[in-house]
Amino acid sequence: MDITDFYDTFFEEAEELLADMERYLLELDVDDPDAEQLNAIFRAAHSIKGGAGTFGFDVLQQTTHLFENLLDHTRQGELTLRRDIVDTFLETKDMLHDQLDAYRNDEEPDQEAFARICETLQRLALEEIGQALDGANGVPGQSSVDTPAASAPEPAPTPGEASPGEASPGEPASGGGGEKRLTVSLLNVGDKDRGLLVEELEQLGEIEAREGDSACYRVTLTTAVGAEDIEAVMCFIVEPEQLRIEQGDAEASSAGAGEPRLTVSLINVGDKDRGLLVEELEQLGEIEAREGDASCYRVTLATAVSAEDIEAVMGFIVEPDQLRIEPAGAPGSDAPAAGEAPAPDADEPVPENVAEPVAAPAADAKAETPKPAADKPKQDKPKQDKPKARKAKSGGGESTSIRVSVEKVDQIINLVGELIITQSMLDQTVSELDNVNHSGLHNGMNLLQRNARDLQEAVMSVRMIPMDFVFSRFPRVVRETAGKLGKEIELVTEGESTELDKSLTERIIDPLTHLVRNSLDHGIEAPDAREAAGKPRTGKLTLSAKHQGGNILIEVIDDGGGLNRERILAKARENGLNVSDGMSDDEVWQMIFAPGFSTAQEVSDVSGRGVGMDVVKRNIQGMGGNVQIMSRPGEGTTIRIVLPLTLAILDGMSIKVGREVFILPLSAVLESLQPSRDDLYAMAGDDVVLKVRDEYLPVVPVHEALDVTDAKTELDEMIAVIVQGEGRRYALLVDELIGQQQVVVKNLETNYRKVPGVSAATILGDGSVALILDITDLHRLNRAKKEARRGQRVDAAPTTLSRKEVEPS
């Protein structure tokens, strides 16, 4: 086991912390900042710093250190927040993210950016609170990456400077000296982990003594590092509740008292539950006495676990009001003396320290007003102290989600798909048996069918994640873009809980960002213009998501000036597009998606950016979706993206050619019809076009493109399916339409290779494989084959006969 094994854990945690930080920063009301939010931001920075220190990510550690100090001044009210300060904080957060990415990719972070951000933070500190930030040798420019001693949280060379910086505020500054003595107790830590932890501790300071067994192993350490930092470091290896850190002499006090003793009273708990609870308690500590009856059963327990944790654990078995936890010595007494809390160190940021025995009376006071269930601290007080918050996660409510690799999920989806196929095969066999003699079997089959479908649905839903994942990044985008453009914009999001396949949510972000920027830039007018038009100065941008059938609709709605039909038409003419004044609005709006039709200068005279709308449209089509625009002059524009819910399932139309079955993506099918011979025209040799309502469409016979034998060849016996792929419309000739069905998309390239004219494969109800046709590629394939055939014919009879004479059409 190597410390690098914990890198991934750290990266993931840090990533989440940064995401939290951004969310809190954005929610922050600069005029009246919420202390809880400031604390949460501070703690996020602090935790990242701790981890970064352990793993030797110096740049990250130093940046977070400066940031943390600044945040600390902020939460203590010494620094008054302003919008631009929050912007700087956001910028710092981005920088931390970049640094994190760099470390993740085994690279050194950008030194220049690091120096710049340090300077920015220092300047901010100087200007706003008139003092430089202490600690961490954070003199900007003087990069300390080369001097690990300076940055690693070892005893700092200048203790007076480093220690107050490292020690978090509120923690006793241990006599102003740099080093202090801490006792670190490891509870129920296995040998292997313990070895690792002790190694860690050796890095952090000097170990003076170590003793104990695996149930409780004590290490006395002289160090300049704060207890909280040590905890942050160790939490990567052990659970917070396995760890207790006490200030130097606390050792004596804890040795005197042994483990804090708690009395747990179970009120009206049945025998069975009581047995369970007592077992639980045995795991948590040593039971010294037990007495009482079902109406009130008392257990005296020597344990290192706090009362609150015990409560959280037991909350699974009994109601909170059936439980009372008190420090021993006050059995039954409902009013424990507050004086029992002789807590010089009971300051907020060190709850895991000597504060342990203190926590008990505190919990006791709460117990009088029935303490809410275990998950309450997590929901209602998300901004608790970090260690507590973690406890709530791991001990109390048990983490509500687990990380699973996508492959694992896909494997389950595969297996369930297989189950469904087996089930339908069985179903077929059973349906041939007569109902009277086999009614039990038939009933069983019905049940199986229903369960299998439910299972499939449930499994598919695992891949789905809420749109909140996408929407949550837009407050930032809107804030920044609006700031740059000098516009006042209110962002409203609707339907954040609408779920979408994970692979699609990731791919929708870029196009959606582009559309949002576009709306802010060209859609919503400047405040003055809005006022002149009789609208509120603040523009409104709405992002909404909702389900409709098997699709998700994502809309970007602005209340701006709407699209300008005349200018789009004029621009289109300029670009040489084929337009007429009689075109419908829809057709006109679609023109802004034409390649090269830069929506920027031309439509609204504001400078453009990066990708064009054509790229947006292409991306969305690549996901099997499409874009619609609705716009009213003076009232605003709505851009609607319609996407399939998942790429793993496709709405398909199954067709038959010869004896083979193929699937067409239903989204590409416009209509199907039985062509009459009169509507088919031959042209230029063997090309055929089909006339459909005054439109001539090229014809692609599937059996020719895919070499199907035994297919119908008489044109008027076949069925024409009109399809559209990437703007091109044509008629596919097939033998038979079988029906519509949802199919599970399987990649052909996993074990084989790309097949021309085919996008993927699927498994039909009878267990056989059917190919899903690629509408765009099929057209191309057909042309290529035709050309190849022509070439062959010319080769075969090059001298005497022209092509027409060889095979008159």
Place this chain on the structure above:
Amino acid sequence: MTTQTTDAALAATEEQNREFLVFSLGDEEYAIDILKVQEIRGYENVTRIANAPDFIKGVTNLRGVIVPIVDLRIKFRLENVEYGGQTVVIVLNVGERIVGIVVDGVSDVMTLTPEQIKPAPEFGVTLSSDFLSGLGSLEDRMLVLVDIDKLLTSQEMALVDSVSE
């Protein structure tokens, strides 16, 4: 990947005996490293793939995985290629892919000592000696030992995109 496994296989040869799965194509007996074999199943329900070489019979559904099926009899230009109840597909793990090969029948599993494995002579065009790891002699029988990894990932099998080669 391929060369690594071959090297490893050769190294193993020097030390110990190897097990081979023996199958027949027409009247000839071939053998492949048994560790490459995932399973053996009947030939059924193969979906043809358009515009593929004739020896690629198509794809089939192996418990939810789409697996290409190659008919080695056609690849080796044997006569009398027939599909019946006896026709067998050997499902192989080649690199990270799963591929099925069609053979006339599977006879048994043989252990060959290093002495029994003779170097392969230069063959004709149909089966380049590049794809052979040797000839196994077993009393009066001769087994053609096929380096199935090399064969199935070769350009001429057209099983993998040439880009990914």
